[in-house]
Amino acid sequence: MVFFTENPKFFSLVDEVRNRLPEYQVDSGLHMVMDMNTHKMWQTEDEAIRRLEAEGVKKVVIVPMYLNTDVSTVDVIKWVIGCKVEGHPEQSDYLGDLVECPGEYDAQNDFCSHMGAIHRRFKPFSDMQFIATRAIDYHPDISKVLLERAQEFSTHPSHEVILLVGHGDGDDAIDQDYRNNVLAKYSNDVKGMGGFYDVQYGTIREDWCDKRVGAVQEIRDKINTAVNDGRTVIWVEVRLASWTNAHKQEWDTSDCNKLGTKDLLDAGKYIKANYLLYKPTALADWVVSMVNDAVSNDQYVHCPCSN
Numbered sequence: 001m002v003f004f005t006e007n008p009k010f011f012s013l014v015d016e017v018r019n020r021l022p023e024y025q026v027d028s029g030l031h032m033v034m035d036m037n038t039h040k041m042w043q044t045e046d047e048a049i050r051r052l053e054a055e056g057v058k059k060v061v062i063v064p065m066y067l068n069t070d071v072s073t074v075d076v077i078k079w080v081i082g083c084k085v086e087g088h089p090e091q092s093d094y095l096g097d098l099v100e101c102p103g104e105y106d107a108q109n110d111f112c113s114h115m116g117a118i119h120r121r122f123k124p125f126s127d128m129q130f131i132a133t134r135a136i137d138y139h140p141d142i143s144k145v146l147l148e149r150a151q152e153f154s155t156h157p158s159h160e161v162i163l164l165v166g167h168g169d170g171d172d173a174i175d176q177d178y179r180n181n182v183l184a185k186y187s188n189d190v191k192g193m194g195g196f197y198d199v200q201y202g203t204i205r206e207d208w209c210d211k212r213v214g215a216v217q218e219i220r221d222k223i224n225t226a227v228n229d230g231r232t233v234i235w236v237e238v239r240l241a242s243w244t245n246a247h248k249q250e251w252d253t254s255d256c257n258k259l260g261t262k263d264l265l266d267a268g269k270y271i272k273a274n275y276l277l278y279k280p281t282a283l284a285d286w287v288v289s290m291v292n293d294a295v296s297n298d299q300y301v302h303c304p305c306s307n
Helices: 008-020 045-054 072-081 140-151 172-194 209-228 262-266 280-297
Strands: 002-004 028-030 059-064 083-085 088-094 097-100 104-106 111-114 117-120 129-132 160-166 198-203 232-238
Touching (some): 008 280, 072 088, 072 129, 160 172, 160 209, 198 209, 209 232
Parallel strands (some): 059 129, 160 198, 160 232
16 A cells, blocks of 8 residues: 555556565555545545455555655554544554644544645544555665666766755754755765765755755755866755756745745756656565565554444
8 A cells, every 4th residue: 555646657656566566455545635625536545445445455554655754744644544542532543652633633524634635534434454664764775766866867977966855844853863864874875886976965945934045055055066166966856756846946035935946957057867756666676675574563553443
């Protein structure tokens, strides 16, 4: 079972995973698309759960297709598959950890509204047991994908600076932890495997105006410093299904919608590589490893009948 955002290449990934796991029923659901007014949308997560249940599935491994486990989007997944907590319906018990709806809880409908989407618990309409794997975080399979993205545009590695740019988070502690424990490791891996002059990293923090100014300034400084040193810069997105909008936004600190790098891109100061989902087969290795680990650990959420 895979959750993700709507992108045509995603379904190629699902097909690849299905081919690699013929002994499993593999389905997909889009995690952040349910309509706020009608509570309906094509290919949503609960529709996928209903299909699996109709096929007689009893246990479901959910693979969150996000780059960081410690974010609210993954908390929502844990919330929807957890057990409702008596006396605190806005919370779910997920394997002994209490997860509170990270957005706005609708007590009348038992919905969690988060980042423009509605999420409902699975238990009212499903008796299946669930477990969610970790998100991508750091994994050597993904280091190889990032290397491939850089090499598609590399001509003289020893003269090139690779810039790994992640989305980042509004919470300073989460953002710094992601930089230190994920991006830094990817940077070391890619530099060691690719023979590049240097591999640097940063986050864009584009959803938080007050954080974005400093984040984009840091990225701009890295690009300008490398170019002034005579290096070629290749910007590699550490993202799954889209490019940051920074590439088409001018630099103007007085306007949150103009905190970008378009002037640097237009001037040819860096090359924009493809995003992570560009080749779905490369991600399939990671998905299969997550599923196999989850099944071997055999930890599934089992809610009492009263819930």
